[in-house]
Amino acid sequence: MEVAESGTMSARDQVLNAIRRSLGVTGREAPRRKEVADRLAGHPRGVVPARGQLAAQERLALFARMVEGAAGSIECVADGADVPVAVAEFLRKHNLPPAVRRGDDRMLASMPWERAATLDVTTGISDGKQLASVSHALAGVAETGTLILTSGPDNPTTLNFLPDNHIVVVEAKDVAGDYEAIWQRLRDAFGNRTMPRTVNMITGPSRSADIEQTLILGAHGPRRLHVIVVGEAV
């Protein structure tokens, strides 16, 4: 506001000044600044639905129900060592070639893939030519059957979208009740006010209802989403 309307004022200043003019503020008010700083530091939780606030077993059951409600499929295995066979079985059931791509994720890398003898496991990103991929989710959210995946070499984001079939491994202990628990986990893992390039929240396979509102699975992302839960709920 100190600067007259002139060609020299940056667009940034023009927008901020216009906002301040309309709100009748200067931007230097200590109480306003404190309120903003407090909210950013304290990030109050607001209303969290009771639906997901369950003991571990029921929480996992709700997660499974919600995944299926969103047209995904889900199975539980006792141990990470059982995942390769489960993956091979899923591909066979859907008449898919026995090949998957995964990232460098440590848990996935340590699995005994040789147990699924015919399965061809490659690593890296997807260039659109792979029919199936396996990712390891950071977490699941029981409230809506949502998977949380983060970008990086461990689980490249292209694997979540380009292959027609997306298989996601999530550990039972990582299934939370609500999104708020996930935000805290992200802060713990990446630091306050810092995020990985991409956080994908995925609820079921891709779909569109743009033609006569007829819901069809398999729009631009995967046609199938299969979740493998590893271990016991704790």
Added chain:
Amino acid sequence: MTASTSPEFKHNAAVALADAELQNALRFVEVNFVSRRREVADKLPEFDALRDSSRDIKNHALAHLDLYLEEYEGRVTAAGGHVHYAVTADDARQIILDLCRKLGAKTVTKGKSMVGEEIGINDFLEANGVTPVETDLGEYIIQLRHELPSHIIAPAVHLTKAQVEADFRRVHTQLPKDRNLTEPATLLAEARGVLREKFLTADVGITGANFLIAETGTSIIVTNEGNGDLTQMLPKAHIVLASIDKLVPTLEDAAQLLRVLARSATGQEMSVYTTLSTGPRRASDPDGPLEYHVVLLDNGRSAMLGGDFQDMLRCIRCGACMNHCPVYHAVGGHAYGWVYPGPMGAVLTPSLIGIDKAGHLPNASTFCGRCEEVCPVRIPLPHMMRSWREREFERRLSPATVRTGLAFWSFFVRRPWLYALATALAARALAYVGRRAGRFRRLPLAAGWTRHRDFPAPQGATFQAQWKSRKAGR
């Protein structure tokens, strides 16, 4: 900005009402959206509390918008991204074109963005040698038809599958002529195939944003198809085009809004893909865009702050208001003549293009109140439409017949005794004249009514007289 036919709303509406194919397509809106929303809202006991919470978050963010913008910008920059402020639609288009040129972009894929429609980015890029490709199925269809979206979340809701089939046959000439395209599933599969190629070869991806988070410098897009994700992760640069009202303080605040967004919009518990993006590809990332730009558009919104229409800036573009609007059900979205249709458009459009051009829109309401009843952020839409009508009247923009009628009416209502007398006399006279038929096929000064339906002859005393006598009798 995108050109408007809002001044011709009355004509547009008449054409829409006579359009059999449109009426056929609009049947789905009321049945599907309304019942799906109801079902999923009923399943969540906290739904109304979440609406209150969402309203409060947006109010807080708007009241501190200057500070949250600064915080947001700081986090985007820290993550290696760039923020560009745009005062007007022209500025935003130029910024995007300059970025495309600097990146040597020939094709641009686009996620669905209402702000993109608002600034008319596609025509502008095309005129300047950059080919934009819409990737949301609905947006792709209307791009083929050179139309505006007719709904903010279901852009092609005005079309039947037969119309889509005809467009695909017209444009996808590389595919066999005898292919079967009668079902939505085959149409979708064809679009998926055609667009897959575009995703993999595009130089730049442009998406909108449902929310921007000040805490982390994150942009969020919410989609069901996954097109927005392919748009932003495959090309070498991701440009986010968003208006300044998308700011929310924290991740927790975004979660409150996400819980009401999908439920209000499509009646889903959660949309399939909610994607949080922060900055460009990191050093160790094997995929993702190398550059990340955010174009922050004002285009009249800062002027709405602190005034009668500030509450409109809470809008999260779910479309529930139009899904529940009897006027929208009758005429569809194109009749509104600009980018934003339905009740939210009737309030927002005059703010952005002027009440002189969009005066018909806030008048196209019965004030039934359903829009406000379902709004996830509790925007008092009918109240604000009334405010626009008042402004239109004060600025002498309403037609002479309306002004004369209102002057006549206000003369009487300011004199209650005279009003009671005049209406009693009129009611008695009309009752007498219409005593045989019980209705009027024609009535002076009421042609607008009687052209379409009969006017019932009054029976008994006026409402006020009956009210009085019943109250006395109690």
